[in-house]
Amino acid sequence: MERFGVKSPPSRNRSKTALYVTPQDRVTEFGSELHEDGGKLFCTSCNVVLNHVRKxxxxxxxxxxxxxxxxxxxxxxxxxxxxxTLTASLQCNSTAQTEKNSVIQDFVKMCLEANIPLEKADHPSVRAFLSRYVKNGSSIPKSDQLRKAYLPDGYDNENQLLNTEDR
Structure with a gap:
């Protein structure tokens, strides 16, 4: 009797999703309508996240x-x-912050090595020059902030450098 039994067709567990499609593939497929950032697919005009797997x-x-x-x-x-994405924004901010700190440290070091008082950085013509010709030059703080926040770091760095040279 088994011979005449009706068998159901084998079940398919495969879903109807594209397995190996990336958000970048969808961007190339749909053109300027969409953009990709951080592994997510965004609609450019609506600013909403779309499911890149289902076309x-x-x-x-x-x-x-x-x-x-x-x-x-x-x-x-x-x-x-x-x-x-938030990670891309934070990464951009962190690189800008490190670049800003390096500009300020180099400015303080230059003033110290050239025997230029830090108060000269407050002069309007110096401020105008820094903001016009130096990248991130307008982010250099006033002299009192330079003395409080950045001068001790430069002093400690130079002290460590001198101690290593003496040995």
């Missing part, structure tokens, strides 16, 4: 009324604002 979700979003409305507003603005 139908992207197509549905691009055909939606809210997207077409926001796209029209976005094209009127003529300003391309792209949303960034």
């Amino acid at each position: 139908s979700a992207i197509n549905d979003h691009l055909k939606s009324k809210t997207h077409t409305k926001r796209k029209a507003e976005f094209e009127e603005q003529n300003v391309r604002k792209k949303q960034r």
